[in-house]
Amino acid sequence: MASFGYFLSSEEHGPAELVEQARMAEQAGFDRLWISDHFHPWNDQQGQSPFVWSVIGALSQAVSLPVETAVTCPTVRTHPAVVAQAAATSAVQLDGRFRLGVGTGEALNEHILGDAWPETSVRLEMLEEAVQIIRKLLTGEQTSHRGKHYTVENARLYTVPDEPVPVDVSAFGPQAVESAARIGDGLITMSPDADMVERFRRAGGGTKPVAGGLKVCWSADRDEAVRTVHRLWPNEQLPGELPQVLPTPAHFEQASELVTEDQVAAAVPCGDEPEAHAEALAAFVDAGFDAVYVNQIGKDQQGFFDFYRTKVLPLLRG
Template structure:
């Protein structure tokens, strides 16, 4: 049986309306949410176009459905590094229920700065480069549960002479995080 997703059209509705629609979609039994990333509405009558990453943050607090951008364009309007950070934040907010959908965009939403709009073949090359940046940044963020990875990541700061190094736990298992650092990481760094 296929999954059925509900499409949230950012270019047509306000943030509050999108959250209400998401709640109704979940109550109606939809399996997922797809959300557009538009800078402008398609026409003047639509009149809304909230920032998709803010809407995703609101959705993370309102529904339990997976959310996917359909699609975001990491080429001209928004740098791929910003998209990588926004996607990582969304994934953390949604507890792994986020998927990043990307594409080459269209002039209405991406050609907002007055720069020349590249041909499709050029945009495809730009998208490939953007995906390399996103993958590189995304792969370097989490440490996981391997003590050696944590120790290596933090040792760089200690060796650089930082007097204080702060770490943060993403997730619900705060006690597990503190136990892990107390028994595995801090003794290695201090030893």
């Protein structure tokens, strides 16, 4: 049976809010947590961007749920050796309830040090080498590595968990899905695409877990919910590779001027009809996903958690 998690949005909320939402998620009956890892929000309206590893430390003391980054880019802005240390410490703090979600990232976050932003095939190559380094370091053994993209010399992590940290890989296109099947302990994706799940399993993913996520906006006023989504998250409706290549929140705001409220209303579950929310999550389950994470857009988090606790999660589990 699929499990249902809550997706903490580091782009929209500060550290204290994220920790409080995690507490509410656990009380509402969610099984697990995702948390996004960004240097910038997608636009200025979202308005936040706390350092994810500090927040994970706080989560380890606030809740008993498993936590996963969705996702960390370990290739450009942060060297994979540093990501390995952060993941190892997080796993120790969470007593083994941590998974590291990784992906090829977006220029929005990764260009900030002035590095060139590579094309997709190079980014996938970099990710594969980064995951190799992370896995070596997570053993706690001294590691040296001289590869095409990274060098590690005489590095050893002394604070490591008893069990290896699972590394799940985010993917959207066919090439990335096959790479995830080869190098990952699971797949992360954001569309309830049964063909993608099947491709992952055929390419070597086998029975590894597949997890997906979606955004919703609960409100007693559906029209107000649509306006909230359109104001805060129009970037979700941008097509193709735009989210991977636009460099600043200002560029996302410019591109998002093309997104209409009707597009948002058609794509995002809005309002207070339990069936509409349940059907959106069930689409992932029907496509073969093992876990589904949902994020509430906007400020009314308590109303959302009450709604899911009493109306939506019982429908999904019934």
